Amino acid sequence: MPYGSRLAATMTRRLGRECVYTPSARLALYLALRRWCRPGARILMSPVNDDVILFVVLAAGLRPVMAPVSPWDGNIDPPAVPESTWRNVDAVLTTSLYGMPDRIVELRDRCEQLGIPLLEDAAHAIGTHVDGQPIGTFGKAAAFSLSKHVAGMAGGFLAVEDATTRRELERLRDDLLTPARLRADLSTALRPLARSTIRALHLVRPTWRTMQRLGLLERDPDSYRMTLHAQRLSQSAKEAPSLPAYDPWIRVDLHDYRSRHGRLVRAGLNLRLNLLDENLAHRREGVTLLSATPWASPALRDRAAHDGPLPLFRVPLLVENRDALVDRLVTHGLVTGYLYDPPLDDYAGPDFADPSPDPSPARWFASHVLPADPLLARKVAKSLTREHTKTAHPLTATPPTPSAIPNTTPPAPLGQ
Ligand SMILES: Cc1ncc(COP(=O)(O)O)c(C=O)c1O
Known part of the structure; x- marks a missing residue:
């Protein structure tokens, strides 16, 4: 039996595509990039994404080409991509940021x-549909993360089109896995429990502040991005494609991203995956509540009005003075993650990425979005009201028209 085949079978049933289990979405993405892109290829991607993903792309030996994005949801704006760019890219990586579908x-x-491959980073979009079809089934391959919706702190999948490709990718994965360590497995299995205990005991604020003070957070204290270390990064480029050469960047927030977790971790993930439908239903409730607040992005409100609420990973709220607000929210027991500011082209510079032809919508979105956890919707709405939070509006953009919005209604209850 291939490694992780029980988890993979569950995901295959949900998605209707062949799935390879991986210890993380970042490893799944690396496998996809190695399989579908030759070293030196140019890949169009959104600059509003986790910096880890930029390093995965670089590790695969590719040149990231940053796309213009919509200021309403931070996703690639296809009509704004210049024809000259389309002619010069060899692949596209979509993100469906926070679960809001790309114009897929x-x-x-x-x-x-x-005639180029579309690859999906579906880490945030495990329950999102477009025209009745799940995100993650549009491209050649899609990476999913079990660290997001189901908060497994490990686990992921690569979904592919057929069984032959799946077997090929299982072999590629097995070559990259590092052996399991009991201690690491125990800590991976216990981490989700520790997190819910901290929440239940209302210890979010002191725990977060203590971690900040002790320097236990891997990002810069003054930035949402990790330190780039440009010189070291240029050295690593000489070894690309190579995962180990980029390990110091790729492992941030998930040091076991390619560890061959044992049964204990996989059993925990199985339990969590089996509760996914319940989790998605709670997310829809939270999205409904937050969509009705003044801070909801119009993209979100329009979608909810036409197709019902999406089971988002995070709800993109648009707020003034975002950074000060993020800091204040800690005092309400709300830690805001998944902030991708500055956009990757500003962060990496032209040595490591082709900049977007129009970086301003990405800059605006990245600096005004507050990704709110829909599972904490009531608390978020209450805290934002208490903080007298002002809604942010982009200056120049016109709101998205309903015709530009994909139909995100799932065909039937998920999992059937
Ligand atoms: C958009 C996006 N893609 C991929 C990943 C990587 O997921 P994982 O932590 O499972 O490797 C992340 C992690 O936060 C992410 O935010």
């Missing part, structure tokens, strides 16, 4: 026309 049908059609 347009991207897929464009990739088909150009």
Whole structure:
């Protein structure tokens, strides 16, 4: 039996695609990039993404090409991508940021026309559908993360089109896995429990502040990004494609990202995956509540009005004075993660990425979005009201028209 095949079978049933289990979404993405892109290839991607993903792309020996994005949801804006850029890319990586779907049908059609692969980073979008089809089934391959919706602190999948490709990728994965260590497995299995205990005992604020003071957080204290270490990064480029050469960047927040976790961790993930439908239902409730607040992005409100609420990983609220607010929210027991500011082209610079032809919408979105956890919707709404939070509006952009919004209604209850 291939490693992780029970988990993979559960995901295959949900998605209707062949799945390879991986210890993380970042490893799944690396496998996809190695399989579908030759070293030196240019890949179009959103600059509003986790910095870890930039390093995964670099580790695969690729040149990241930053796309213009919509200021309403931070996703790639396909009509704003210049024709000259389309002609010069070899692949596209979509993100469906926070679970808000990319304009995936347009991207897929464009990739088909150009004869280039569409790869999906579906880490935030495990329950999102477009025209009745799950995100993660539009491209050649899609990476999912069990550290997001189900908060497993480990685990992921690579979904692919057929069994032959799956077997090929299982072999590629097995070559990259590092042996399990009992101690690491115990800590991976216990971490989700520790996190819920901290929440239940209302210890979020002191725990977070203590971690900040002790320097236990891997990001810069004054930034949402990790330190780039440009010189070291240039040295690593000489070894690309190579995962070990980029390990110091890729492992941030998840040191066991390629560890062959044992049964204990996988059994915990199985339990969590089996509770996913319940989790998605709670997310929809929270999204409904937050969509009705003044801070909801119009993209979110329009979608909810047409198709019902999406089971988002985070709800993109648009707020003034975002950074000060993030700090204040800790005093309410709310720690805001998944802030991707500055955009990756500003962060990495032209040595490591082609900048977007129009970086301003990404800068605006990245500095005004407050990704709110829909499972804590009531607390978020109450805290934002107490803080007299002002809604942010982009100056120049017109709100998205309903026709530009994909139909995100799932065909039937998930998992059937
Ligand atoms: C958009 C996105 N993609 C991929 C990943 C990587 O997921 P994992 O932690 O499972 O490797 C993350 C992690 O936060 C992410 O935010």
